Amino acid sequence: MRWLLGLRLSVILLNGCLVAHNIARADDLVTHNRIGRIDAPMSFSFRVVTAHSNNIAQPKFAAGMKALYEKYARSHPDWRVNIQLMSLQIPQEHARLLEQARNGTAPDCSAVDSFEVPRFINEGVLRPIEQYFTKEETDDLFPFIRPIVSDASGHFYAWWWTTDLGMRSRNTALVPDPPATWAQAKQAALAAKQTAVPASEGILFNGGRNETTMIDFLPQFWAQGGKLVDEKGTPIFGREPNRSYLLNALSYYRDLVESGAAPSRVASISNYDDLTAAAIAGTTAMMVNGDWAMGQMQAAMKPEALAKWAVSMLPGPTADQRSTASGGWTFVSFSKDPAKVKACMDLVREVYMGPAVEVLQRLPTSQSQFDSVPMFRSDFYLRIRDYLKKGQARPGFPIYPEISNRLQIAVGEVLSGIRTTESAVDEAVMQVAKTTGRRQ
Numbered sequence: 001m002r003w004l005l006g007l008r009l010s011v012i013l014l015n016g017c018l019v020a021h022n023i024a025r026a027d028d029l030v031t032h033n034r035i036g037r038i039d040a041p042m043s044f045s046f047r048v049v050t051a052h053s054n055n056i057a058q059p060k061f062a063a064g065m066k067a068l069y070e071k072y073a074r075s076h077p078d079w080r081v082n083i084q085l086m087s088l089q090i091p092q093e094h095a096r097l098l099e100q101a102r103n104g105t106a107p108d109c110s111a112v113d114s115f116e117v118p119r120f121i122n123e124g125v126l127r128p129i130e131q132y133f134t135k136e137e138t139d140d141l142f143p144f145i146r147p148i149v150s151d152a153s154g155h156f157y158a159w160w161w162t163t164d165l166g167m168r169s170r171n172t173a174l175v176p177d178p179p180a181t182w183a184q185a186k187q188a189a190l191a192a193k194q195t196a197v198p199a200s201e202g203i204l205f206n207g208g209r210n211e212t213t214m215i216d217f218l219p220q221f222w223a224q225g226g227k228l229v230d231e232k233g234t235p236i237f238g239r240e241p242n243r244s245y246l247l248n249a250l251s252y253y254r255d256l257v258e259s260g261a262a263p264s265r266v267a268s269i270s271n272y273d274d275l276t277a278a279a280i281a282g283t284t285a286m287m288v289n290g291d292w293a294m295g296q297m298q299a300a301m302k303p304e305a306l307a308k309w310a311v312s313m314l315p316g317p318t319a320d321q322r323s324t325a326s327g328g329w330t331f332v333s334f335s336k337d338p339a340k341v342k343a344c345m346d347l348v349r350e351v352y353m354g355p356a357v358e359v360l361q362r363l364p365t366s367q368s369q370f371d372s373v374p375m376f377r378s379d380f381y382l383r384i385r386d387y388l389k390k391g392q393a394r395p396g397f398p399i400y401p402e403i404s405n406r407l408q409i410a411v412g413e414v415l416s417g418i419r420t421t422e423s424a425v426d427e428a429v430m431q432v433a434k435t436t437g438r439r440q
Helices: 002-027 059-075 090-103 114-123 135-139 182-195 211-222 242-259 264-268 272-281 293-300 338-352 355-359 379-388 400-416 421-436
Strands: 042-049 079-086 109-113 159-163 166-171 201-204 284-290 309-312 328-333
Touching: 042 338, 059 079, 059 338, 059 355, 079 338, 090 109, 090 114, 109 114, 109 338, 114 159, 114 328, 114 400, 159 338, 159 355, 166 182, 166 211, 182 201, 182 242, 182 284, 201 272, 211 242, 211 400, 242 264, 242 400, 242 421, 264 400, 272 284, 272 293, 284 293, 293 309, 328 338, 338 355, 400 421
Parallel strands: 042 079, 042 109, 201 284
Antiparallel strands: 109 328, 159 328, 166 284, 166 309
């Protein structure tokens, strides 16, 4: 009897081990650094922004991305995806990525910030990907996208899967009507400071040394018809009428600070989180922020406080001159193996091209998704879709990062009172000319 009892116990333990093994294998399809079976015969490396992966800090979003990854893994059992997380030091990450691409050590599949894509195209390190998407899908993208991710021959080198949008957020208890012009924005900010108890700051925006400053500032320049470069990528922002447009935009910024409509500290703000934190704390009446800010505010504010906030298009010099900046993230492939390029684009198509924008609550780049995805049918998102039609992307030429760097300095110096608008523009033009070796 003892041997029979022992046999039964052995069978029970074996069954338990098998069940545990099967559960572990099911869970093992996705880990923090892998998608797919660990023993899959084929693999590719995948570098992704942490916030766009199953490693995102918010449990709800992490669970949603894990589910999407598991679905991909089941559909592609022969592939293992080795996840590499991209740090928050985005400029340094892209410099490292470009160097890796040059020496052949870049990941097979990688995230690339949209405004960096032209630099990678110019270096000749990306694989064409248009064959993995239909004409209907590429035609469905918002107009500002194609010039950034394609070359003169029309070849696509990146799939721009999510975008964003700069716009004006305001506390309607302090600013009831959306300002349509620069003058209205200034007056509304000054009036809000008088109305608020205790007094709040009128309007906040990025003015420090960061690309965020360009995202906030360039729409003021673009709204007038300004162009930073010509069709060949030659800098022309120092030529008329672009120089005058730039002076007008800088003068508007300077006037906001000198009048008290904006605090002088905007010259050192370079992070949207600082702006959102001020809105949540109730210390600003308006801010220039992105579409994502409302979601962050919703998570941190009581419903009655959030209900006071509304969004609108950025104001312009006149009500008819309006623009906004759109950025976002793409995926590219550096691999020379066609099978890996296809597997990369399968991941992009099946996870990021549609489902991930809903799971992560990001803006899609395909216009039709505003009709097909339920969450994008609200009044908030329908307004954003209209704003995106006026969106502009930063120029798709290798010289842009240097132009941006010099204009960031110009904005900061004007806001701080270190230079006049004319001197700041002239200095930026001269420094960019030194880089390009030509005068504007």
